[in-house]
Amino acid sequence: MDKGKRARVDETEEDELDIDPEVADAIQQLQEVQDQLEKVNEEASDAVLEVEQRFNKVRRPLYDTRGAVIASISDFWLTAWLSHPMLGTLLSEEDQMVFKHLDAISVEEFSDIKSGYQIIFTWHENPYFEDKQLSKVFKFSDDGTVSVSGTQPKWKPGMDLTARQGEPEKTNGRKRRQEERECSFFVWFSETMQTDVFLEGPDRVAEVIKDDLWTNPLKYFTQDGEEDEGFEEETSHD
Amino acid sequence: MDKGKRARVDETEEDELDIDPEVADAIQQLQEVQDQLEKVNEEASDAVLEVEQRFNKVRRPLYDTRGAVIASISDFWLTAWLSHPMLGTLLSEEDQMVFKHLDAISVEEFSDIKSGYQIIFTWHENPYFEDKQLSKVFKFSDDGTVSVSGTQPKWKPGMDLTARQGEPEKTNGRKRRQEERECSFFVWFSETMQTDVFLEGPDRVAEVIKDDLWTNPLKYFTQDGEEDEGFEEETSHD
Numbered sequence: 001m002d003k004g005k006r007a008r009v010d011e012t013e014e015d016e017l018d019i020d021p022e023v024a025d026a027i028q029q030l031q032e033v034q035d036q037l038e039k040v041n042e043e044a045s046d047a048v049l050e051v052e053q054r055f056n057k058v059r060r061p062l063y064d065t066r067g068a069v070i071a072s073i074s075d076f077w078l079t080a081w082l083s084h085p086m087l088g089t090l091l092s093e094e095d096q097m098v099f100k101h102l103d104a105i106s107v108e109e110f111s112d113i114k115s116g117y118q119i120i121f122t123w124h125e126n127p128y129f130e131d132k133q134l135s136k137v138f139k140f141s142d143d144g145t146v147s148v149s150g151t152q153p154k155w156k157p158g159m160d161l162t163a164r165q166g167e168p169e170k171t172n173g174r175k176r177r178q179e180e181r182e183c184s185f186f187v188w189f190s191e192t193m194q195t196d197v198f199l200e201g202p203d204r205v206a207e208v209i210k211d212d213l214w215t216n217p218l219k220y221f222t223q224d225g226e227e228d229e230g231f232e233e234e235t236s237h238d
Numbered sequence: 239m240d241k242g243k244r245a246r247v248d249e250t251e252e253d254e255l256d257i258d259p260e261v262a263d264a265i266q267q268l269q270e271v272q273d274q275l276e277k278v279n280e281e282a283s284d285a286v287l288e289v290e291q292r293f294n295k296v297r298r299p300l301y302d303t304r305g306a307v308i309a310s311i312s313d314f315w316l317t318a319w320l321s322h323p324m325l326g327t328l329l330s331e332e333d334q335m336v337f338k339h340l341d342a343i344s345v346e347e348f349s350d351i352k353s354g355y356q357i358i359f360t361w362h363e364n365p366y367f368e369d370k371q372l373s374k375v376f377k378f379s380d381d382g383t384v385s386v387s388g389t390q391p392k393w394k395p396g397m398d399l400t401a402r403q404g405e406p407e408k409t410n411g412r413k414r415r416q417e418e419r420e421c422s423f424f425v426w427f428s429e430t431m432q433t434d435v436f437l438e439g440p441d442r443v444a445e446v447i448k449d450d451l452w453t454n455p456l457k458y459f460t461q462d463g464e465e466d467e468g469f470e471e472e473t474s475h476d
């Protein structure tokens with residue numbers, strides 16, 4: 001019995017097709033229920049967004065206060081980042097030198113929230129690039145895609161860390177593999193493929209920054225190296 | 239400067255450690271801000287849950303109506319399932335025979351929503367197993383883990399489709415690989431590992447059922463095979 005299989009919702013074609021009228025009627029009823037469900041879902045997500053917007057306004061001054069306190073602690077973000085089990089693995093030794101010039105990380109949701117967010121890295125004057133800010137922006141569309149854009153750093157002459165990974169270096173007598181930790185994190189700012197959120201999942205690094213590091217960086221900053229095994233505190237002797 | 243690095247929030251130990259008092263003070267301030275943020279986050283998620291609960295009550299009668307209409311259409315769920323680009327690939331030919339005995343699929347969130355949901359498959363009398371229902375349950379804990387439990391089907395003698403995959407069959411003169419489509423979907427009910435939601439992501443199949451198929455099964459039921467390339471309608475000639 002595969003009468004239903006050939007059915008279409010498109011009403012103009014329905015009569016021309018070989019469908020049991022009872023099935024056609026049932027499909028029509030289902031379409032009406034789905035339309036009602038869709039309306040309820042839209043109302044629900046509007047109501048949730050309203051709540052989120054309301055609480056984002058409450059969070060904003062707290063994040064501002066936090067940012068001011070963080071700015072008074074040397075290498076706060078570098079330390080927290082390196083202590084994070086996933087993010088810590090992403091910085092090459094050179095990246096860590098660059099992160100010494102990092103003043104702030106900030107995650108900002110668009111005011112309507114559902115349409116996206118951006119992650120902003122603020123730097124002080126440094127020998128690597130001209131930019132005061134590098135950011136990555138995620139814009140969600142109603143069709144379930146996310147378009148990603150990022151700042152291409154304006155590297156100072158000879159300082160482009162992302163260009164260096166093409167040149168194989170000798171390490172312990174063997175060629176260093178490009179995929180390993182010496183791949184610069186700064187490549188991430190240029191990874192701007194349009195992604196299908198539903199099937200692929202969005203940028204994992206961005207998610208971890210937004211939902212974990214940003215939520216509580218102090219947790220990682222105060223984490224002692226002894227507690228997280230397998231993590232080398234390579235910058236602690238600078 | 240790695241004064242901050244060795245800092246701990248634990249106040250009883252703080253004085254004994256070698257920390258700049260200004261950094262210790264800043265950490266203390268950060269902890270206070272984080273405590274306030276956590277309180278706001280809890281209020282926000284309570285408020286969101288309240289909204290979701292309210293709308294779930296609105297959706298419930300619509301789902302009930304939908305279920306009654308669906309029950310009047312032969313092989314509705316089998317047809318919709320097979321037309322889904324991801325779910326459709328999960329049913330072996332034998333699984334498809336079993337799905338001919340599927341009366342209903344239902345997704346039910348726990349009444350507090352945040353603590354989990356279950357997916358229930360309701361079957362009529364069939365030659366494969368004794369169960370009227372097979373379900374898979376996802377329980378979320380505050381620590382970010384999800385514990386998964388599922389119904390082990392009570393297979394009738396000789397009918398256990400999940401046991402057969404151990405026996406390699408000859409297909410086109412070569413051994414069929416176990417990972418391929420002939421692996422029974424019913425294994426899914428027994429895949430009950432405790433998972434770290436944050437780093438691993440939960441059960442992908444469950445997510446697709448809950449957030450896509452359940453949301454609008456009619457979309458897949460009415461989808462014509464011609465529109466989704468690479469998908470074989472293996473049951474259409476039964």
Ligand SMILES: [Ca+2]
Nearest residue numbers: 083223224225
């Ligand atoms: Ca550490």
Ligand SMILES: [Ca+2]
Nearest residue numbers: 321461462463
């Ligand atoms: Ca189809």
Ligand SMILES: [Mg+2]
Nearest residue numbers: 074075102103
């Ligand atoms: Mg700094």
Ligand SMILES: [Mg+2]
Nearest residue numbers: 312313340341
């Ligand atoms: Mg049926």
